Amino acid sequence: MHGQKRVMVTGxxxxxxxxxxxxxxxxxxxxxxxxxxxxxxxDNVLHLLDDSRFEVLRHDITFxxxxxxxEIYNLACPASPVHYQFDPVQTVKTNVHGAINMLGLAKRTKAKIFQASTSEVYGDPAVHPQPEDYRGSVNPIGPRACYDEGKxxxxxxxxxxxxxxxVEIRVARIFNTYGPRMQTNDGRVVSxxxxxxxxxxxITIFGNGTQTRSFCYVDDLIEGFIRLMGTPAGVTGPINLGNPGEFQVRELAEMVIEMTGSKSSIVYKPLPMDDPTQRKPDIRRAMQDLGWQPTVNLREGLEKTIAYFEWKLSGGVKSTLGVRSSRSAYTYLPTPAVGLPVPQAAPLGT
Structure with missing residues (x-):
């Protein structure tokens, strides 16, 4: 292989x-x-396989x-409550054993290593918005603890x-992120x-819909990753990466209905245990240390994400709901799944 650096991305x-x-x-x-x-x-990387600089290795980082x-970017861990609660012990192992193994590799090779942490370390916060020096309010024995405490x-x-x-480290705390290539059964609120x-x-809302989240489009987040990894050695983080625009979950549901032209109604169910009632990043440190802030607003990001799901649910053919040309330029997956079921709605995840 050739190129500027040899970079490993787990997950x-x-x-x-x-x-x-x-x-x-x-x-x-x-x-x-x-x-x-x-x-x-x-499928998410099939279009990259013809690039001689790209290599895929099937491996579980708990080994x-x-x-x-x-350089190492450690992103390996299920991030949706549906997935990380399915096998909580393995979730803890991925977070802890995986971190130990990747840090050991970084130590041996003298590689710089990036950890994809999460806003879930703040739990159900008593401070709003959440700065990096807030130590959080996390239930260490609850159903979400495998992810929150693991991170x-x-x-x-x-x-x-x-x-x-x-070891030269960088730690990012990721807030709710959305965009194309989210799984159809992902279980997170946008998908x-x-x-x-x-x-x-x-459309299923847990709670009364007044709980808030801040939604960051995937392109903005990746830009934050790159900038954080490129900072001088003294900038270790943790640094919040997320969009400080705050929306009620009910607002999001109404926006999605309007943008899709859907006939969906909204139904409400009880809020699950330990599901945070508000979440908003304080990104002043990211702005100061990285010169970073999001540039994609929620409506613009949703337009691209809706187009992706229209494409995927239609089996990769032209959407029956009419994808506008501004959407169609997006790179999707080469081999979409057909006839995917509607997922069971789930608590919000990062």
């Missing part, structure tokens, strides 16, 4: 990982995409990996490897609402 066939692999290739890097396909899909790399432990490991062994609306099924 590289997933929603975020596949976009990151694309960006790294565009910048002239050799990219090693590592994934166990638990929630990722090879050690021996490769030579210059908190991973952050601890990253900073301990940095202090004890001099749930869009799929339900496109199929004219009732």
């Amino acid at each position: 590289g066939t997933g929603f975020l990982g596949s976009f990151l692999c694309e960006r790294l290739l565009r910048e002239g890097n050799d990219v090693l995409c590592v994934d166990n396909y638990y929630t990722g899909s090879r 050690p990996l021996y490769v030579e790399v210059d 908190r432990c991973a952050e601890t490991l990253f900073f301990d490897y940095h202090r004890q062994y001099g 749930n609402f869009i799929v339900q609306a496109l199929q004219n099924e009732p």
Whole structure:
């Protein structure tokens, strides 16, 4: 392989990982995409396989990996409550054992390593918006703890490897992110609402719909990743990456119905245990240290995301709902699944 750097992306066939692999290739890097396909899909990177600088390795990071790399982006972990609660013990292992293995690799190869952490480390916050020095309000024994506490432990490991062994680290706390290539059965609020609306099924809101989230489009997030990884050694993070525009969940549902022309109604169900009532990033540190802030507003990002799900649900053919030309330029998956079911709505995840 040739190129600027040899970069490894764990979770590289997933929603975020596949976009990151694309960006790294565009910048002239050799990219090693590592994934166990638990929630990722090879389809997300099929269009990259003809690039000689791109390589895919099926591997579970809870086991050690021996490769030579210059940089590591550790994105491997299911991020949707539906997925991380399905096998909570494995979720903890991925966060903790996976972090140990990747940090060990970074230590051996002297690679710079990036950890994709999460706003879930703040739990159901008592401080709003959430700055990086807020220590959070997390239930350590609740049904979401496998993810929340797993990510908190991973952050601890990253900073301990940095202090004890001099490993060069970067830690990003990711807030709710959306965009094309989210799974149809992802279980997160944006994908749930869009799929339900496109199929004219009732849109399910947990709680009364007044809980808030801040939604960041995937392209903006990946730009934040690249900028954080490119900062001087003293900028370790953690740094919040998210869109500070705050919306009630009910507002999102109404916007999706309007944009899809759906006949869906809205139904309300009880709010699950430990589901946060508000979430909004304080991004002043990202603005100062990275010169970063989101540029894609919610309506613009939803337009692209709706177009993707129209395309996917139609089996990759022209949408019956009429995709506008501004949407159709987007790069989708080469081999979409056909006849995917409407997912069960789920608590919101990062």
